[in-house]
Amino acid sequence: MIYVMNKAKLLILISTLFTMIYVGHAMAGEVKEGVLSPGDALKIFIYGHPDLTTESKVSETGYITFPLLGEILVDGLTPSAAERKIAKLLESRDILRKPQVNIVTSSLQSQMVSVLGNVRNQGRYPIEGKRSLTDILAMAGGVLPDGGELVTLIRSDGNRFIKEVIDVIEMTRSGDLSRNLNVRSEDLIFVERAPKFYIYGEVQRAGAYRLERNMTVIQALSVGGGLTPRGTERGLRIQRRDAEGNLQILTVGSSDLVQPDDVIYIKESLF
Numbered sequence: 208m209i210y211v212m213n214k215a216k217l218l219i220l221i222s223t224l225f226t227m228i229y230v231g232h233a234m235a236g237e238v239k240e241g242v243l244s245p246g247d248a249l250k251i252f253i254y255g256h257p258d259l260t261t262e263s264k265v266s267e268t269g270y271i272t273f274p275l276l277g278e279i280l281v282d283g284l285t286p287s288a289a290e291r292k293i294a295k296l297l298e299s300r301d302i303l304r305k306p307q308v309n310i311v312t313s314s315l316q317s318q319m320v321s322v323l324g325n326v327r328n329q330g331r332y333p334i335e336g337k338r339s340l341t342d343i344l345a346m347a348g349g350v351l352p353d354g355g356e357l358v359t360l361i362r363s364d365g366n367r368f369i370k371e372v373i374d375v376i377e378m379t380r381s382g383d384l385s386r387n388l389n390v391r392s393e394d395l396i397f398v399e400r401a402p403k404f405y406i407y408g409e410v411q412r413a414g415a416y417r418l419e420r421n422m423t424v425i426q427a428l429s430v431g432g433g434l435t436p437r438g439t440e441r442g443l444r445i446q447r448r449d450a451e452g453n454l455q456i457l458t459v460g461s462s463d464l465v466q467p468d469d470v471i472y473i474k475e476s477l478f
Contacts, residue, residue, distance in 0.1 A: 243281045243289060244337050245269060246318045246392040251293065254307035267365070267391070275302050283337070286310045320390050322347040324398035325354030339387045340373060343396055350375070355399035356420070362394045376420075402467035406431045409438030409473045418467055425461040427471055439476035446470040 243249070245267045253259040263271040269282025276296050281289045290308040297303045319331045320343055327348025334343070340360065344350065356376040362369055373386045390396070404427055407413040411432025419426070424443060428434065445457045447469050465471070 242283050242285050242337055243312070244389075245282065247312055249281075249286075249289075250311045252309045252311070253297075253303070254309070256303065256306075276300070286312060318392040320392065320394045320396065322396045322398075324396075325351045325400055326398050327351060334390060334392065337389050339389055340396065341375075341387055343390055344375075344398070350398055353401055353417075355401040357399045359397045359399065360388060360390070360394060361397070362391055404465050404467070404469045404471065406471040406473070408471075409435045409475050411435060418465060418469075422465050423461065424459055424463050424465060424471065427465050428461075428473070434473060437475045438473045440473075441476075442474050444472045444474070446472065 243265055245265050247265040249263050249265070249271060251261045251263065251273065259274055261273055263273065265271055265281060270278040270280050272278055273293060279293065279296065284292065290310050294306045294308045297306045318334050320334050321331050322343060323329050326344065329347065332343060332346050340358065356374055358373045358375050360371040360373065371388065378384065378386050402418040403415045404418045405415050406427060410428065413431065416430050434440070440461060443459050445459050447455050447457055447466060449455055
């Protein structure tokens, strides 16, 4: 029982952390210039040279195309830094002397990411600059108590759809944020429902319960409040479906692991 309470507290802590991350980014955004990222639409002006006015969109690889200069990497740069970079290139290639470059970013409302599943607020959210997976989860209000540990991210690489599954709990415990991917426009984020198991028969509280990682049969019985005075651990049965969907009736021991959607049946003692 203590194990279950600790996991629940951990989920609440992570949900709160997501919200704190989001608020922190929002506060930082009030004083810090955002950075350019794939999908941003830019309008570039060169003072005194209207013929060089250019509209360009940052590609998936982070480049824009500018007349006479070709492709320029701007991903991760602020608009001001991108202005200086373009000006330096124009001058170093003897195209213009001391050019004055101005970049205007158009509305980024067209850059949206969809968040579905077990979050507090499902919907489509605008992304501006770089936003990580946890940033977007925070924007959606965090993961619900019934939400699982796995988050699925689906995106297109232009030719096909790619599916990434991120274990948020493991990422948080290990401190390895390499899996905290940056989201892109039109990404789909889905938070799985936490797996459950079912218990009935001679148990204090029959019903459906959250399946914790590496939960054993005896731990599952404790979640159900333990056996009734008439219950027995002898001859424990689990109903489980195999990979083909066929129902199996298995005899298990108290140390065996419970699997998602298992149905545990507690028999009545004959003595």
